Amino acid sequence: MQEWKVSGQKRIDIESRFRPEIEGLRTVAALLVAMYHIWFNRVSGGVDVFFVISGFLITTSIISTINRTGEFKFLPYVTKLLKRLLPSVLFILGVVLVLSTFLLPASILGKTIREVVASMFFYQNWQLAVSSTDYLDVTQMKSPVEHFWALSIQWQFYMIWFVLFSFILWMMNKYQIRSIKAVLNGLLGFLFVTSLAYSIYLTEVNQPWAYFITPTRVWEFALGSLLCVNLSAIRISKWVATIIGWIGLLGLLTTGVLFNVSQMFPGYIALWPMTCALMIVLSGTQETRFGLKRFLGSKPMVKLGGIAFGIYLWHWVLLEFYRYNVQETPGLLVGTLIIVSSIGLSYLMTEWIEKPIRTSTVNRTAFKKLGALLTINVLLIGSLLGLAYLEEQELKQAVSKNKYPGALAIEQALSVPKQDPFPSYANVFNDLPLVHTDGSNQGLQKTEAKVGVYGKTKDYKATIALVGSSHSEQWFGALHEAIKGTDIRLLNLTRSGTRFSTGYELNSLKGIWNQNVLNYLKDADVDLIISHVTAADAS
Numbered sequence: 001m002q003e004w005k006v007s008g009q010k011r012i013d014i015e016s017r018f019r020p021e022i023e024g025l026r027t028v029a030a031l032l033v034a035m036y037h038i039w040f041n042r043v044s045g046g047v048d049v050f051f052v053i054s055g056f057l058i059t060t061s062i063i064s065t066i067n068r069t070g071e072f073k074f075l076p077y078v079t080k081l082l083k084r085l086l087p088s089v090l091f092i093l094g095v096v097l098v099l100s101t102f103l104l105p106a107s108i109l110g111k112t113i114r115e116v117v118a119s120m121f122f123y124q125n126w127q128l129a130v131s132s133t134d135y136l137d138v139t140q141m142k143s144p145v146e147h148f149w150a151l152s153i154q155w156q157f158y159m160i161w162f163v164l165f166s167f168i169l170w171m172m173n174k175y176q177i178r179s180i181k182a183v184l185n186g187l188l189g190f191l192f193v194t195s196l197a198y199s200i201y202l203t204e205v206n207q208p209w210a211y212f213i214t215p216t217r218v219w220e221f222a223l224g225s226l227l228c229v230n231l232s233a234i235r236i237s238k239w240v241a242t243i244i245g246w247i248g249l250l251g252l253l254t255t256g257v258l259f260n261v262s263q264m265f266p267g268y269i270a271l272w273p274m275t276c277a278l279m280i281v282l283s284g285t286q287e288t289r290f291g292l293k294r295f296l297g298s299k300p301m302v303k304l305g306g307i308a309f310g311i312y313l314w315h316w317v318l319l320e321f322y323r324y325n326v327q328e329t330p331g332l333l334v335g336t337l338i339i340v341s342s343i344g345l346s347y348l349m350t351e352w353i354e355k356p357i358r359t360s361t362v363n364r365t366a367f368k369k370l371g372a373l374l375t376i377n378v379l380l381i382g383s384l385l386g387l388a389y390l391e392e393q394e395l396k397q398a399v400s401k402n403k404y405p406g407a408l409a410i411e412q413a414l415s416v417p418k419q420d421p422f423p424s425y426a427n428v429f430n431d432l433p434l435v436h437t438d439g440s441n442q443g444l445q446k447t448e449a450k451v452g453v454y455g456k457t458k459d460y461k462a463t464i465a466l467v468g469s470s471h472s473e474q475w476f477g478a479l480h481e482a483i484k485g486t487d488i489r490l491l492n493l494t495r496s497g498t499r500f501s502t503g504y505e506l507n508s509l510k511g512i513w514n515q516n517v518l519n520y521l522k523d524a525d526v527d528l529i530i531s532h533v534t535a536a537d538a539s
Contacts, residue, residue, distance in 0.1 A: 021284035022053060023305030024296025025277065028252065029053070030308035034315040034342065036256050038335040043265060045255035045273035047150045048220055050312070052277045054154055055224025062165050063228075072169050074162060081158055083366050087354040089151065090373035092313050093119055096144050097380040103321050104144070110388070112143040113381055119148035120377065122155035129212040132444040132496065142323075147316040149212055156214045157221045164191075184229050188222050195219035196268075203267030206509065209445055216266050223274055227281060238288045245283030245292030252276040310346025310354075311339075318342060433476045435492045441473060442495035447512040449520045452492035454480055460489035465524070467493045467517060468500040468531040475530065491526065493517050500531045 029046040036044035066072050093116050100112050111131075118127035128149050164187065171177055195218040202210035210216045236244075255273045284293045295301065304311070318338045322330060330338060360366040435441045440452025466472055466479060473494045483490050495513050498504075504511035521529065 019281070019284055020297035020302050021293045022057070022281060022296075023308075024298070024301035025049065025280055025305070026053060026308040027301050027304040028249070028296070030304075030311040030315075031339070032253070032256070033312055034339050035335075037316060038319055038330050038338055039332075040256065041329075042256045042260075045252065045265070045270070048266070048270050048273045049252065049277045050150065051154070051157075051217060051220040052224040052227075052274055054157070055221035056228045056281065057224075058158060058161060058221075059225040059228040062161065066165075066169060072162075072165055074166075077162055079363055081155075082370070083358045083360070083363075084354075085151070085155065086370050087357045087373070088310055088313060088349055089119065089148075090370065090377055091349060091353045092317060093145065094373065094377050094380060096317060097377060097384065099321060100144070101384065103325055105324060108141045108143060108324075109384065111141065112145065113384055115143045115145050115148070116377070116381065119145050119152065120374070122152045124152040125149040125156075125212040125214065126152070129209050132208065133212070142320055144317045144320040146320075147312070151313075153212075153214055153217050157218065160214075160218065161221070161225075181229060185226065188226050188229065192219045192222040192226065195222065196271075199270070200267045203264070206445065207263060207267075210266060220266070220270065220274060223278070227278060231282070231285065234282065234285070236282065236286065238286045238291075241283040241286035241293075242288045242291045244279040248276040248279030248283065249292055252280070304343070307343070307346040307350045310349050311342045314342040314345045314349075315339060433473055434480065435473060435476050435494060440492050440494075442493075442498075442513065444496050444498075444509070447509050447516060449493055449513070449516040450495075451520070454490040454492065455483040456487050456489050459487070461487040462527045463489045463491060463525055464528045464530060465491040465493060465521065465526045466530050467521070469494065469498050470496060471532045472500070472530065475532075479530070491524070493520070501533075 029049040032044040032046035032049075036042045036046070062072065062077075065077075096112070097116060100109055104112060115124060115127055118124040124145070128146065133146070168180070168183060168187065171183065172180055177183060195215060199210060199216035199219060202213075202216055252273055255276070259269050259272065280292060280296070283291060284296070287293070315338060318341055319330070322334070322338065357366045357369050360369075434454075435452050438452065440450060442448070442450040464479065464483070466476055473492075476492060476494075479490055493500075495510075498510045498513055500514060500517060502514075504514060506512075506515070
């Protein structure tokens with residue numbers, strides 16, 4: 001036990017001893033995430049367990065620091081975190097950049113570079129949210145670093161907790177508060193309730209957005225912190241500890257089976273794995289003969305728990321490179337090899353990359369090594385962007401010399417020798433129509449009928465409205481070209497991934513957008529509506 005003291009006054013007791021069963025729980029969480037990603041293409045709830053464990057451990061560390069030193073300073077706090085997180089992060093991102101040049105299709109390379117940068121600076125979750133990423137939508141192209149979203153949220157949480165505990169410490173010193181435990185529970189409880197309520201609401205309204213953003217996840221960290229603050233006051237018998245431990249593990253293992261986590265998280269259903277994790281941690285307060293602690297606290301589980309961070313980071317990288325190059329779902333053998341390889345790579349990375357930096361007593365030496373890793377990554381990113389720029393310039397020169405005139409070859413009766421396609425089909429991924437680049441196409445997160453106006457905007461004689469999803473949007477270029485020099489106005493009302501059709505739930509984002517577009521068109525001066533049909537009933 002440790003006491004939180006200010007001016008010699010007793011404030012709060014916390015459990016600060018090493019908890020081997022928590023290391024074992026980290027192992028279970030990491031392996032669950034990997035197995036569900038590899039074989040079931042589902043979310044397991046393992047990441048949520050990581051979040052509650054992180055809340056528990058960082059709160060223990062912060063309170064212990066204040067107990068020991070009587071202060072809480074930003075530089076030592078953030079230095080310790082960076083020495084713990086950055087070695088593995090920068091090393092894996094560097095490996096991904098190198099391998100991406102040879103093992104990824106060019107169409108995903110730009111997305112990967114953007115997400116590598118977002119991962120290096122811990123805003124990957126927001127990058128994915130803004131880019132309308134659906135974590136387990138198999139039709140979307142996935143980068144090998146998409147899973148860094150969880151690490152970004154974790155870092156943002158650490159920064160929020162610094163502000164929170166700095167404020168608490170300031171209140172303690174200024175007002176000589178005696179019941180600091182009540183203050184902690186009050187503030188943490190407020191964050192828990194408000195974040196959970198917002199998470200439940202937003203998951204119902206816009207689940208893909210809710211899945212990634214920080215405010216909908218803070219309650220999971222707050223729950224771990226509440227457990228840290230109150231664990232020493234909770235007393236359970238040995239037989240209760242034995243029962244709830246195994247029930248918690250069983251419930252955690254079956255989370256991804258019982259619930260469609262990818263569509264229901266992080267709303268109220270996330271309370272299931274959270275409760276399971278709490279039961280497991282609580283069971284570890286008692287030493288029992290047949291308790292879960294004997295299994296989770298065993299040497300192999302503790303050893304794997306020490307490298308669970310690396311297992312989580314490596315498994316998705318290996319999985320995505322495998323998928324892009326073999327293009328099939330891993331079977332039992334290949335999936336097992338991915339997990340075993342993740343464990344091996346994590347162990348080597350921990351021993352040779354992370355530990356020398358994390359345990360370095362001279363911060364200048366540690367940050368020189370981190371600076372070297374960061375510099376290598378920046379040079380790799382610059383090289384990849386430079387190659388893309390050179391290819392773009394080559395294309396412009398080729399077009400200007402009529403080596404690739406396109407449809408103009410017919411109109412101008414040009415004699416063009418046969419050429420290999422340039423750029424490659426993979427590299428035209430970002431060749432988007434004007435309505436997508438000028439912002440008139442509506443994004444997935446909004447519902448208003450955004451209207452783009454083109455052609456003759458005044459004194460026009462007719463109006464054409466192009467309506468629908470990207471399947472409609474692809475005809476914009478032809479229509480835009482056809483109305484040039486005419487008295488026709490062209491309206492664009494398109495939304496990514498949304499047909500102009502019935503079939504959507506009326507209160508869904510797509511359904512609301514359809515109704516808004518329909519309301520607009522009823523009163524608009526439109527002579528012709530052009531849309532598309534992409535859905536059919538074969539029966």
